[in-house]
Amino acid sequence: MKFYYFHLMPYPMEHDEASSWVTLSNRHYDPVVGQTLYHQYLDQLEYAEALGWDGICVNEHHQNCYGTMPSPNVMAAMLVRRTSRAKIAILGNGLPLRENPLRIAEEIAMLDVVSGGRIVSGFVRGIGAEYYSTAVNPTHSRERFYEAAELILRAWTEPGPFAFDGRFYRYPFVNPWPRPLQQPHPPVWCPSQGSSETVEWAAKRRFPYLMVFTPVKRIAQIYGEYREACERNGYTASPYQLTVNLPICVAENDRKAEAIAREHAMWVYHVGLRMLPPFWQPPGYTTEASLKRLLATRGKMPTELTYEDLEEGGYIICGSPATVRDKLRVFSDELKAGIVCSGMNGGSHEATLEMMQLFSEEVMPHFRDDAHVDETAGVGR
Amino acid sequence: MPEPTRITVRDTPVDLLRDGGGPPLLYLHGAGAGGRWLAFQERLAERFTVLAPSHPGHGASPTAEWIEHISDLAFHYLDLLDAQGLERVHVVGASFGGWIAAEMATMASHRLESMTLIDPVGIKVEGWIYPFLFGMELPQLVATVFHNPFAAMVLAPPDMSIETLALLYRQQTALARVGWNPYLYNPLLRRRLARITTPTLLCWGAHDKLAPLVCAEAWRKEIPGAVLRVFEESGHVPHLEEPESVAAAVIEFCEGRKGSR
Numbered sequence: 001m002k003f004y005y006f007h008l009m010p011y012p013m014e015h016d017e018a019s020s021w022v023t024l025s026n027r028h029y030d031p032v033v034g035q036t037l038y039h040q041y042l043d044q045l046e047y048a049e050a051l052g053w054d055g056i057c058v059n060e061h062h063q064n065c066y067g068t069m070p071s072p073n074v075m076a077a078m079l080v081r082r083t084s085r086a087k088i089a090i091l092g093n094g095l096p097l098r099e100n101p102l103r104i105a106e107e108i109a110m111l112d113v114v115s116g117g118r119i120v121s122g123f124v125r126g127i128g129a130e131y132y133s134t135a136v137n138p139t140h141s142r143e144r145f146y147e148a149a150e151l152i153l154r155a156w157t158e159p160g161p162f163a164f165d166g167r168f169y170r171y172p173f174v175n176p177w178p179r180p181l182q183q184p185h186p187p188v189w190c191p192s193q194g195s196s197e198t199v200e201w202a203a204k205r206r207f208p209y210l211m212v213f214t215p216v217k218r219i220a221q222i223y224g225e226y227r228e229a230c231e232r233n234g235y236t237a238s239p240y241q242l243t244v245n246l247p248i249c250v251a252e253n254d255r256k257a258e259a260i261a262r263e264h265a266m267w268v269y270h271v272g273l274r275m276l277p278p279f280w281q282p283p284g285y286t287t288e289a290s291l292k293r294l295l296a297t298r299g300k301m302p303t304e305l306t307y308e309d310l311e312e313g314g315y316i317i318c319g320s321p322a323t324v325r326d327k328l329r330v331f332s333d334e335l336k337a338g339i340v341c342s343g344m345n346g347g348s349h350e351a352t353l354e355m356m357q358l359f360s361e362e363v364m365p366h367f368r369d370d371a372h373v374d375e376t377a378g379v380g381r
Numbered sequence: 382m383p384e385p386t387r388i389t390v391r392d393t394p395v396d397l398l399r400d401g402g403g404p405p406l407l408y409l410h411g412a413g414a415g416g417r418w419l420a421f422q423e424r425l426a427e428r429f430t431v432l433a434p435s436h437p438g439h440g441a442s443p444t445a446e447w448i449e450h451i452s453d454l455a456f457h458y459l460d461l462l463d464a465q466g467l468e469r470v471h472v473v474g475a476s477f478g479g480w481i482a483a484e485m486a487t488m489a490s491h492r493l494e495s496m497t498l499i500d501p502v503g504i505k506v507e508g509w510i511y512p513f514l515f516g517m518e519l520p521q522l523v524a525t526v527f528h529n530p531f532a533a534m535v536l537a538p539p540d541m542s543i544e545t546l547a548l549l550y551r552q553q554t555a556l557a558r559v560g561w562n563p564y565l566y567n568p569l570l571r572r573r574l575a576r577i578t579t580p581t582l583l584c585w586g587a588h589d590k591l592a593p594l595v596c597a598e599a600w601r602k603e604i605p606g607a608v609l610r611v612f613e614e615s616g617h618v619p620h621l622e623e624p625e626s627v628a629a630a631v632i633e634f635c636e637g638r639k640g641s642r
Contacts, residue, residue, distance in 0.1 A: 022516065023516075132513075132515075132516055135561075135562045135564075136562070137557060137558070137561040137562050138557060138561065139554055139557050139558045139561065276516065276518060277518065278515060278516050278517065278518065279516065281550070282515065282557070283515060283550065283553035283554040283556070283557035283561075284553075284554040284557050284558065286550075288547055288550065288551060291546075291547060291550055292543055292547055295543045295546055295547070296543060
């Protein structure tokens with residue numbers, strides 16, 4: 001199994017506002033505190049490479065305290081020159097949010113060339129709140145996503161210049177310099193919540209599917225749908241097409257790990273993902289069929305989840321190294337996921353570094369049968 | 382309430398409420414009021430043959446994928462007039478419906494006997510940005526749209542079933558398709574209003590918090606000869622908050638136009 005270290009780069013704070021997104025005033029953001037946090041977070045990502053993680057991950061979110069990376073490519077650029085081995089996974093760029101998505105093709109190619117071909121390029125739509133923050137029409141979200149993806153893939157693979165004439169994006173000359181180093185192009189991943197449209201789209205193109213912050217039962221179901229879709233498209237999914245993103249909390253014993261998780265891991269759900277209902281589902285962002293499925297299951301809002309829900313639902317992996325190994329086996333052996341993306345939060349920078357070290361020494365080595373395999377070979381393209 | 386009928390306008394299915402007698406009057410509803418037959422329409426139906434279609438994606442009219450822009454809706458209703466064999470009609474449009482009516486008038490004033498716009502959105506007014514309704518929860522939404530919150534009861538959904546919630550989402554989506562950004566206006570419309578030759582009545586709630594009186598002044602200035610009536614007990618939806626008075630003003634205005642052309 002391959003391990004990627006994932007960072008949200010949160011701005012951890014408590015507040016009483018109804019939403020941590022869109023409307024939470026940025027007067028709460030102290031740039032001096034932010035400077036310290038950014039450097040700690042980048043240090044953690046660099047340390048992950050030193051400890052043996054296979055990849056490090058950044059991502060894009062706007063106008064919130066949950067994740068302060070409006071431009072993941074800027075963060076990736078900082079990491080490219082400070083690392084030398086690990087893959088750098090951008091999970092991902094919000095394609096429909098861009099007025100000029102050709103810029104994504106250019107930026108990823110720049111990063112890929114400088115990094116010597118270590119970039120993984122995630123394509124996402126962005127969550128609902130992003131459409132309030134960027135004013136992009138959410139009713140165009142899906143179509144813009146597909147169109148921008150097609151544009152970027154063609155820009156990477158077809159010799160330019162050529163003309164592109166889409167519904168939302170039109171260019172008389174598509175001819176980006178530089179071209180990416182990885183051929184035919186950097187691997188593309190699809191982080192998603194499991195909408196059947198995206199599953200089909202990703203499977204058809206052999207793009208790895210990444211389930212983010214999802215209970216394990218749902219992961220199993222979506223993995224099943226993805227595998228079926230791959231078979232329908234005439235091939236069997238590689239384990240490296242099935243990726244999961246969930247927080248891990250490891251400590252010397254279960255009791256201590258639970259105490260840390262209770263105190264620090266809940267913030268993401270109770271504060272970070274606190275949001276006004278309209279921000280989750282802007283009009284037209286979701287198809288009516290998906291909305292009805294969502295309403296029928298009536299899942300809990302993140303703010304309603306208790307520690308027990310997270311633990312029992314498999315939203316999070318928490319415990320002693322032995323416990324964490326056992327729980328990871330569910331993903332490696334039962335779900336046959338090839339890649340785990342995880343962030344860790346020890347409560348302080350130093351405690352987080354210690355937790356990372358413990359994980360790399362006591363957990364990771366037990367899952368290294370595939371150490372010689374390049375997880376990006378033959379997938380994502 | 383009349384029985385809804387299903388008509389087809391250039392392959393687009395439309396759910397239509399029709400009642401009353403007399404000259405034809407096309408009523409274009411505001412967001413969230415599709416498929417409703419309210420006291421205001423009832424009163425107009427005493428003097429007019431009221432045709433109240435639901436916009437595509439609103440009420441029981443299915444979503445029309447071809448509608449991308451507010452002008453598509455205006456052409457859709459000109460097509461509806463053709464399909465119904467109506468050479469000239471009175472048009473009454475509330476809020477979003479008023480925006481559609483104004484677009485129609487810039488295209489084809491000759492098809493409109495008179496036009497009543499009730500607190501329309503649709504133009505950019507200096508010094509005013511329409512509050513973003515899409516990001517609001519219900520209490521804030523009601524407080525923004527209504528001066529008299531009890532008047533909101535007539536638009537309350539019948540239940541909170543999955544079907545009802547899906548309909549509310551579909552209606553919001555239909556509005557967002559043409560009104561998310563630019564938000565609730567067409568940058569090209571304002572300059573075109575000078576082309577309107579239809580006699581125009583502007584009805585406005587004195588306490589409109591979505592499109593306040595400063596907007597009414599802009600419309601009055603741009604549409605040649607437009608008359609403004611202000612309703613003192615109303616917010617954004619005077620036809621729901623003071624239906625009798627607004628209907629009386631519309632009837633008086635329309636009947637005053639008789640033979641004037």
